[in-house]
Amino acid sequence: MKDLLWKNIAHLKRQSPLVHNITNYVVMNNTANALLAAGASPIMAHAHAEMEDMMKICQALVVNIGTLDEYWVTSMKKAATQANQLQKPWVLDPVGAGATPYRNETLADLLKLRPTIIRGNASEIMALANHNTTPTKGVDSSAESNEAVAAAKFLVDNYQTTVCISGETDIILNQEKEIHLSNGNALMAKITGMGCSATALVAAFAAIISDKVEAVSSAMALLGVAGELAARESKGPGSLQLNILDKLHNITKAEFIATLKIEIKRG
Amino acid sequence: MKDLLWKNIAHLKRQSPLVHNITNYVVMNNTANALLAAGASPIMAHAHAEMEDMMKICQALVVNIGTLDEYWVTSMKKAATQANQLQKPWVLDPVGAGATPYRNETLADLLKLRPTIIRGNASEIMALANHNTTPTKGVDSSAESNEAVAAAKFLVDNYQTTVCISGETDIILNQEKEIHLSNGNALMAKITGMGCSATALVAAFAAIISDKVEAVSSAMALLGVAGELAARESKGPGSLQLNILDKLHNITKAEFIATLKIEIKRG
Amino acid sequence: MKDLLWKNIAHLKRQSPLVHNITNYVVMNNTANALLAAGASPIMAHAHAEMEDMMKICQALVVNIGTLDEYWVTSMKKAATQANQLQKPWVLDPVGAGATPYRNETLADLLKLRPTIIRGNASEIMALANHNTTPTKGVDSSAESNEAVAAAKFLVDNYQTTVCISGETDIILNQEKEIHLSNGNALMAKITGMGCSATALVAAFAAIISDKVEAVSSAMALLGVAGELAARESKGPGSLQLNILDKLHNITKAEFIATLKIEIKRG
Numbered sequence: 001m002k003d004l005l006w007k008n009i010a011h012l013k014r015q016s017p018l019v020h021n022i023t024n025y026v027v028m029n030n031t032a033n034a035l036l037a038a039g040a041s042p043i044m045a046h047a048h049a050e051m052e053d054m055m056k057i058c059q060a061l062v063v064n065i066g067t068l069d070e071y072w073v074t075s076m077k078k079a080a081t082q083a084n085q086l087q088k089p090w091v092l093d094p095v096g097a098g099a100t101p102y103r104n105e106t107l108a109d110l111l112k113l114r115p116t117i118i119r120g121n122a123s124e125i126m127a128l129a130n131h132n133t134t135p136t137k138g139v140d141s142s143a144e145s146n147e148a149v150a151a152a153k154f155l156v157d158n159y160q161t162t163v164c165i166s167g168e169t170d171i172i173l174n175q176e177k178e179i180h181l182s183n184g185n186a187l188m189a190k191i192t193g194m195g196c197s198a199t200a201l202v203a204a205f206a207a208i209i210s211d212k213v214e215a216v217s218s219a220m221a222l223l224g225v226a227g228e229l230a231a232r233e234s235k236g237p238g239s240l241q242l243n244i245l246d247k248l249h250n251i252t253k254a255e256f257i258a259t260l261k262i263e264i265k266r267g
Numbered sequence: 268m269k270d271l272l273w274k275n276i277a278h279l280k281r282q283s284p285l286v287h288n289i290t291n292y293v294v295m296n297n298t299a300n301a302l303l304a305a306g307a308s309p310i311m312a313h314a315h316a317e318m319e320d321m322m323k324i325c326q327a328l329v330v331n332i333g334t335l336d337e338y339w340v341t342s343m344k345k346a347a348t349q350a351n352q353l354q355k356p357w358v359l360d361p362v363g364a365g366a367t368p369y370r371n372e373t374l375a376d377l378l379k380l381r382p383t384i385i386r387g388n389a390s391e392i393m394a395l396a397n398h399n400t401t402p403t404k405g406v407d408s409s410a411e412s413n414e415a416v417a418a419a420k421f422l423v424d425n426y427q428t429t430v431c432i433s434g435e436t437d438i439i440l441n442q443e444k445e446i447h448l449s450n451g452n453a454l455m456a457k458i459t460g461m462g463c464s465a466t467a468l469v470a471a472f473a474a475i476i477s478d479k480v481e482a483v484s485s486a487m488a489l490l491g492v493a494g495e496l497a498a499r500e501s502k503g504p505g506s507l508q509l510n511i512l513d514k515l516h517n518i519t520k521a522e523f524i525a526t527l528k529i530e531i532k533r534g
Numbered sequence: 535m536k537d538l539l540w541k542n543i544a545h546l547k548r549q550s551p552l553v554h555n556i557t558n559y560v561v562m563n564n565t566a567n568a569l570l571a572a573g574a575s576p577i578m579a580h581a582h583a584e585m586e587d588m589m590k591i592c593q594a595l596v597v598n599i600g601t602l603d604e605y606w607v608t609s610m611k612k613a614a615t616q617a618n619q620l621q622k623p624w625v626l627d628p629v630g631a632g633a634t635p636y637r638n639e640t641l642a643d644l645l646k647l648r649p650t651i652i653r654g655n656a657s658e659i660m661a662l663a664n665h666n667t668t669p670t671k672g673v674d675s676s677a678e679s680n681e682a683v684a685a686a687k688f689l690v691d692n693y694q695t696t697v698c699i700s701g702e703t704d705i706i707l708n709q710e711k712e713i714h715l716s717n718g719n720a721l722m723a724k725i726t727g728m729g730c731s732a733t734a735l736v737a738a739f740a741a742i743i744s745d746k747v748e749a750v751s752s753a754m755a756l757l758g759v760a761g762e763l764a765a766r767e768s769k770g771p772g773s774l775q776l777n778i779l780d781k782l783h784n785i786t787k788a789e790f791i792a793t794l795k796i797e798i799k800r801g
Binding site (some may be wrong): 024025026027029030066067068069070096099100101102103189190191192193234235236237238239241242 | 292295296299300303304309310311312313314315316317320321324338508509510511512513514515516517
């Protein structure tokens with residue numbers, strides 16, 4: 001499995017899929033840079049008039065609701081609908097799920113459009129499965145990944161999707177498979193948009209790999225290992241941010257394989 | 268006083284207040300990173316439908332007009348009104364005050380909502396107190412902090428607020444107290460959004476400290492000292508930006524106390 | 535010519551022109567930082583109510599359509615029209631030209647407003663001259679600069695403009711002159727918004743230099759040489775991004791002259 005994930009990472013650099021990102025203002029720059037560093041090709045757009053055309057030339061879509069408003073929610077729905085019609089994968093990042101009724105209602109609508117993959121932290125995944133849960137810290141998780149497994153399974157069963165609960169342990173599952181990854185470093189939580197970069201990488205791998213648990217695992221393994229290696233030479237969140245971009249670009253097979261901590265739970 | 272400010276900085280990391288930022292597109296990423304590095308928790312949102320709900324879960328609000336438009340101005344007013352009703356502090360950053368009539372009119376409206384704290388450079392504070400002054404350089408100050416003291420006192424007296432004039436010397440005052448800080452480095456002016464990061468940190472400290480001159484001083488002292496220390500190991504504005512984030516995260520009491528230059532003028 | 539370009543670079547730091555940027559969300563932060571590092575002064579704004587007033591206080595305008603929508607396109611037209619009336623230079627960056635009909639239609643409208651300068655990669659310049667060409671990779675070029683020379687000449691002849699085709703070789707031409715520059719490093723393509731930063735620098739130099747081929751060449755030479763020098767000490771795209779900002783700020787005449795690769799083709 002470690003060799004397979006590495007093969008996918010190398011494959012991404014050769015294929016360089018074009019990923020359409022409807023994402024939040026806070027992270028657009030570092031998300032685009034994460035995609036470029038890993039070898040994918042980002043585009044960011046939201047005009048209603050070009051959502052369908054843009055999906056025609058892209059291989060995957062990110063829908064991230066971080067700084068949503070009425071106009072952007074329409075953009076998201078247009079692009080997701082088109083992605084479905086063209087059978088291209090789209091990934092939902094439910095940023096701040098549970099923080100406000102408006103987010104919950106928007107997410108309920110987006111779930112009806114059947115995201116191929118959902119990636120969120122434990123608080124977000126729990127809020128997405130059950131609107132009664134309110135995360136205590138806005139966009140940061142106040143729960144551990146394993147607390148959200150039941151919520152993830154609910155989403156998998158009801159929306160035929162693949163879910164990634166990211167955190168100290170990343171739990172990736174759908175009806176067939178389940179994989180746990182345990183890389184990364186606590187300092188990564190001190191950089192804004194690490195989760196959003198993860199989602200963008202997930203979309204990039206989903207563009208080129210048909211098995212969705214494998215695609216998500218490739219993305220989360222790459223970012224987790226890159227983050228863990230980068231943290232070793234970082235003095236704080238500022239240097240970590242740039243060291244992660246460097247490492248996404250120059251990671252070697254040897255260091256990837258030696259660092260990756262993976263457990264295949266099912267499938 | 269130096270020990271008190273340090274106590275507040277340590278307190279921020281433990282409390283990790285959630286700060287709602289309605290801020291400009293240019294600085295969202297580094298503002299969020301500055302809050303995270305200092306130990307606070309950022310959220311950025313602007314949808315009208317969630318402005319009131321968002322203020323319920325946050326402990327403070329930033330209103331920064333850098334890239335304002337009609338939609339965002341309504342978001343700002345909704346959130347500020349709600350902050351007032353819930354007696355949560357909100358901080359106004361009058362970016363580019365005086366540059367255009369639209370900015371001046373918007374600021375006049377926002378002043379009526381009584382910001383808890385106002386932070387701007389000397390040109391902005393003067394423009395805010397007197398619409399006849401036009402800054403010569405857009406968002407950069409063309410004046411020294413001490414030139415804006417009369418304007419700051421006008422704002423304090425007329426709006427019962429606390430004002431921070433930031434610059435080579437940061438002047439923080441309200442009706443009871445006045446503190447001057449003299450840290451930082453000229454290279455900080457070559458990074459976009461240093462002032463905006465200052466405003467966000469001010470909001471974070473205002474969320475946990477009731478004395479507003481003390482709260483603002485804690486924020487400005489932290490950023491000024493971090494910037495001054497970071498500049499010593501920076502080759503230009505690129506490395507300074509990341510070194511400041513690192514230093515906001517890993518600053519020690521010893522270096523903070525040894526570097527801080529503070530004068531208590533009143534109170 | 536090398537001495538002349540360096541004189542312009544030094545001149546920019548002294549003059550510090552104010553550049554109004556209507557640009558895309560992805561690059562606002564690093565574009566502003568590039569302008570500051572090179573010595574110019576950025577402002578980013580888009581509210582319809584202040585577009586004309588903002589052009590009055592700025593010396594040049596950037597119109598970058600990366601994340602366009604209906605509101606922003608109106609902002610762009612208002613500002614460009616005002617720039618023309620005030621005889622201030624404006625630079626068009628046709629990001630993603632050819633990717634969607636909406637982009638092509640918007641660009642056709644903007645061309646009618648006669649940009650002083652157009653800067654794009656080869657795919658974008660070809661798409662701008664001939665709507666039938668679709669770039670295969672969204673915002674990244676799939677062609678070499680020299681393939682776009684005929685398209686650039688078409689734009690020059692039909693719109694009395696100056697065109698810069700950026701790439702491994704930057705080709706800068708108008709009816710009088712043509713200059714080729716060959717600096718830079720392949721890793722620069724792995725940072726988002728390098729082209730957008732180039733456009734912003736072009737606007738800054740156009741604000742202070744009347745000969746437009748000379749102005750564009752000063753900007754492209756500065757960024758190309760800074761990028762080439764910065765790449766020598768970078769481990770990947772993360773460190774390159776910050777090293778470029780450092781180098782834009784601290785570049786010396788000796789290293790600029792020694793590194794610059796320039797060919798005067800005409801004029």
